[in-house]
Amino acid sequence: MIRLNEVDEAVRIDGEWLGRKLQFFPSRDHRTWFALAGVDVENPAAPSTLQIHLHFSNNTTHDLTQTIEIHPAHYRTGVLTVSPKFVEPDPDELKQIAADSEIKAKVFATSAAEPLWSGSFRAPVHSPPTDSFGTRRTFNGKLASIHKGMDFRAPLGTVVRAGNSGAVVLARPLYYEGNCVVIDHGLGLYTLSMHFSRIDVHEGQHVSAGDPLGLSGATGRVTGPHLHWAVRWQNAYLDPAKLLRLNLSSVR
Ligand SMILES: [Zn+2]
Structure with a gap:
């Protein structure tokens, strides 16, 4: 979460970080502006430059630049065994995988132009999460x-809930993701x-946050029943634990 205080004269704020576009939104009193942003799991640990542009009603712009250090995370490694069709798909399966990719590309190309969430994000199930994010x-x-x-460890048939409010943009079976x-x-x-x-x-x-989305299972590339929950921002995959820890109750 990037927060800019006392910028009530700004009419629009945007920026760039790690090659991705930042879109800020104002608090109700328009004095504080926020942007949600994160670092992709594959981003190298190195200093990065955050650029922010404040646009004012008289058509002037004020630019801010800040260096942000990205520190290495320590991820585990694991060895898994799945059905061979998920490691060496046959030509028909490859066709399905390609079709899935097109559907996903379309879905991720058009996000709503304003935040649809409100308040903090919540875990999709009550069962405990594992520290599996980033595991090689x-x-x-x-296949690496x-x-x-x-x-999340979720026995077959556990109710999975929306982490926050928003629009369902994909609800269908996919090859690797299973029912997604x-x-x-x-x-x-x-x-x-x-x-x-x-x-x-x-x-x-x-x-809305907490609405049931479906029941957990073991469809797609899995070793057994569980819930895989991912957070995507633009084309980056972020650590869901970090989003769940953010207190957004006063933001919007
Ligand atoms: Zn998973």
Whole structure:
């Protein structure tokens, strides 16, 4: 969360960080402006430059620049065994994977132009999360990948809830994700829930924080029933634990 205090004369504030566009929104009294932003799990640890542009009603602009250090995180490594079709998909399966990619690209290209969330984000299930974000994993001794979300231990059929209010922009089965629900929270911020046994929402539906989205399961590339929950901001995958720790109750 980036916060700018005492900028009540600004009519618009935007900026750039790590090659991504920052879109600020004002508090109700217009004196404080906020932007949610984060560092992708694959971003190298190095100093970065944050640029902010304040636009005023007389068409002048004031630029702010700040250096932000990105420190290394320490991630675990893991070895997993899944069905071979998730490591070496056949031509038909590759076609489905390509079609899924197109659907996802469309979904992530159009986020609402204002925040759709309100208050702090909450965990999608009551069961405990694992510290699985960022884990470097090898599937079947062949495929190396980075785990870009947080796994929750959830027995089959656990009700999965919306982490905050937003629009359901994807609610359908995908090859790797299984039955998947994506919520757009606005300004490029999404939460993704995967591997459902049943989806109870439809694309285009508006949900409030805590609304049921479906039941957890073991569909897609899994080793067993659990909930995979991911936070995406623009094209970056962020640590969900960090979003859940943010106190946003006074922000909007
Ligand atoms: Zn996962």
